[in-house]
Amino acid sequence: MNINIKKYLIITLLIFLIVNCTGNDSTYSVEVTNPLDSERIDEFVIINFDQLKITQAQQVNNLTVKNGETFIPSQLTDTDNDGTIDGVAVVLNFKPSESILLEINLNSPEKSKDDFIKRTYAEIAIKKSAEFKDGKYIGGNYENINNVKVPYNHIDHDNLFKYEGPGWESDKVGYRFYLDWRNAVDIFGKKTTDMVLQNVGVQALDQISEASYHSMSDWGADILKVGNSLGIGSVGMLDKGKVIMVSKTDSITCTVAENGIIKSDIRTRYYGWEVGNKKYNIQTDFSITAGSRLTFTEIQIDNEADNILTGIVKHENANLIKQESSIENDWSYLATFGEQTLFNDNLGMVIFYKNSELLEITEDEYSYIIVLKARNQKASYYFGAAWEKEKNGITGEKDFVSYLNETIQKLNNPIKLSYK
Structure with missing residues (x-):
């Protein structure tokens, strides 16, 4: 086999592995539950990076959050007011006693904050x-x-x-x-x-x-x-x-x-x-x-x-x-x-x-x-x-x-x- 072709195949395989590993490491799930037997509208929820085991070394620049197949408004936030981004905030509507499973994807280009209304x-x-x-x-x-x-x-x-x-x-x-x-x-x-x-x-x-x-x-x-x-x-x-x-x-x-x-x-x-x-x-x-x-x-x-x-x-x-x-x-x-x-x-x-x-x-x-x-x-x-x-x-x-x-x-x- 041609040496150049071998190099190409090796590089392609490495890229495939890196992309897939990174993708697996940057997807997280959180279940959020309304403990009340009444609905809650525009409930502000903060998800801490340390609870997700996300470290500063991962350099989170942006992320997306999904409720099922639907992207929801989210933003990176400073949870303890020390000037460092260390969490993500979302706003959710809950039915009485409802649990919602959220999927968080780090550094995802899929959805921009410009797609949501600024509130x-x-x-x-x-x-x-x-x-x-x-x-x-x-x-x-x-x-x-x-x-x-x-x-x-x-x-x-x-x-x-x-x-x-x-x-x-x-x-x-x-x-x-x-x-x-x-x-x-x-x-x-x-x-x-x-x-x-x-x-x-x-x-x-x-x-x-x-x-x-x-x-x-x-x-x-x-x-x-x-x-x-x-x-x-x-x-x-x-x-x-x-x-x-x-x-x-x-x-x-x-x-x-x-x-x-x-x-x-x-x-x-x-x-x-x-x-x-x-x-x-x-x-x-x-x-x-x-x-x-x-x-x-x-x-x-x-x-x-x-x-x-x-x-x-x-x-x-x-x-x-x-x-x-x-x-x-x-x-x-x-x-x-x-x-x-x-x-x-x-x-x-x-x-x-x-x-x-x-x-x-x-x-x-x-x-x-x-x-x-x-x-x-x-x-x-x-x-x-x-x-x-x-x-x-x-x-x-x-x-x-x-x-x-x-x-x-x-x-x-x-x-x-x-x-x-």
Whole structure:
């Protein structure tokens, strides 16, 4: 036999073996089960690579997930907020007590994320080519960036950031927080399931008399009056009985950690946060998932912090709704409902917290306050808003309480995963 033909056959055989071995090693199965006797829509599920025995050496650049023969939306994700991709997230609909077998294929070119509808979004937009004059950035245009170190001279209402800080949204609702000394979270009520924030606040206050998002538009508006309160879900600490917001810091960085089709995340690091006679370094992650009103807040803090607090702004026309803590269930909630928007619409706001982390529930002049333990220098909670004018929105308090109780049931009975 010709030597060249032998070489060709050997190389072909090696390629065949490599491809087939790689294919076998890069296909995984996971069974996901709904433990409740009720359906679950848009359930966000994270599958950890370490449970699949996938190592960093395998260099996962993309993957596909199938439910039977159907590709489903998925995205690579950072499960522990350390900046490293270490899992895959999916969104699933479950029938009562249903089990679904998922097939995961690594580095598969078969299906692109562009084939699925984008249902979450996050951004930071900063003024470029602007003149800094009399404490404000004049002229120029807003451009999206992935991360920023906040300038030392930045103050509120100086036009540096589009709508004053980062924003994130799902197909239900949007949020922003003020990336300045106020550091409070605000709500964008949405009338549409489309992603809208990329087009919101593009004209700075030096160009118009009032921000456009303060007026009702086809997409919705900024609907919450925050004032001196915790807004919804803002981060702080209780010191000598007083709420201390993350206001005085040495420096701040802010990053769009994820901007995916089913999950988006804003990560902010505050260095030298001053509380009393101590300073802390703190990282916050605000993430939102497809089909959800909730922002999951994950906090990491150093220097033996003894508490982290959050809360909800008080409004005169809103009723307080409180679920008593229970040793049987880990999650509870504190909520309000009533005509508490800038447009006198019905709005429900809620904080879901873990009973095992709760120190106390209290209040001050401006806010209802939930004080949590910083166990192992970490804390977490969900906050959410339900506006009556969202598409198929919740219009009454009774339906809002039903939504809260359904959500609590899901939090206390998470989806079960079985790795095959």
